[in-house]
Amino acid sequence: MKIHATDRNGQSRELEGRDGWTLMEILRDDGLDITAECGGACACATCHVYVAQEWYEKLTPPSETEIDMLDMALAVEPNSRLSCQIKVTDALDGLVVRTPEKQA
């Protein structure tokens, strides 16, 4: 399972997804611009990513908590998500995401 991630400098790379992990953990472990201050508790908005539109619609919609917490992220766009709230599954093979200029 592959994830295509673009960092804040526009550099793209292909990451190996791990079924059952969160997208935050995969991006963070590969050194992408993810701060994840709260460690994945949906409590800090520093694992913010932009999800490519065609993939955004395929994801499980954000919970009320995530929508609220996104208010604390910087430069939020309609395709913004918190990557700690996205569980990676085989269905997301090919997922395309981009990290923002700043997490905090």
Next chain:
Amino acid sequence: MTKRVETDVVIVGAGPIGLFAVFELGLLDLKAHLVDILDRPGGQCTELYPEKPIYDIPGLPIVSGQELTDRLMEQIKPFGATFHLSQMANALKREADGRWALSTDADVEIVAPVVMIAAGGGSFVPKRPPIAGIEAYENKSVFYAVRKIEAFREKDILIAGGGDSALDWTINLAPVAKTLTLVHHRDGFRAAQHSVNKMRELVDEGKVQFHVASVKSLHGAGGRLEAVTLSGADKKEWTHNCNAFLPFFGLTIKLGPIAEFGLNLHENLIVVDTARFESEIPGIFAIGDINTYPGKLKLILCGFHEAALAAQAAFHICRPNEKLRFQYTTSSSNLQKKLGVA
């Protein structure tokens, strides 16, 4: 006037590890003062995830960040530590007698032979939005907090954000502002419902303007803001005149002044030994998430262990002529007396 106080150990950070250090020091009859930038103890546990369950505290199968903090506060109650809250630990310098003087931004100076840095990732500071050149306007036209409402009288105020701070200040500044505009990226708020209702009333009365928009750029000169470019939901941009801008996007953690304490840092973490959890500067210890050593795990339970060992080492610095006898709380009537249970 600087207020000077003396104690055995000054602890920077009142998170779970700083709090438990009070306990371990207290068993050894060492007094502690704690400094924290937040207005209450608990650090990340209460600031970031008060309601989230933690599952890896030994003996507590499930505990929330707030409950863990409350229990630690109960546990350290017998030791009467002094808290200096809402204060930033600003500078550390050595006194002529070899003790350390830690000064805070509230003009308090705490003098002690031992410093324990239990500051987690550093201090909580407001998030700075990614708008080019915003630094030049900070504290002149851009503010991350309101210290005096009067300073905003007759201003054209722009507030950005959708949380409690954004809404509270919209409501509180509206009566003094010449104009007040609130922008947020959606027409929904994570703030208390009564605040949202009050804000909407002010909008209906024409006292506040609300736009679903975000700030793209700032215009002005010499730190004096004149206007901003706003971008709406449809990406259409327009110029909005204002001379005060208050972005409220919550807090983030930055190392802050600790970086200037003269300690050996590795990737913003303080390098310590694993017998004493002391930095390379004698008398300055680092425990919890802020330290690093081979095999380090950023777990609360590891910080507790570090606090216990650091307290033992601190005893020898604070009481060089006394012998330390290791005792168990289960059997020592001396310790039980200190805990107020004997």
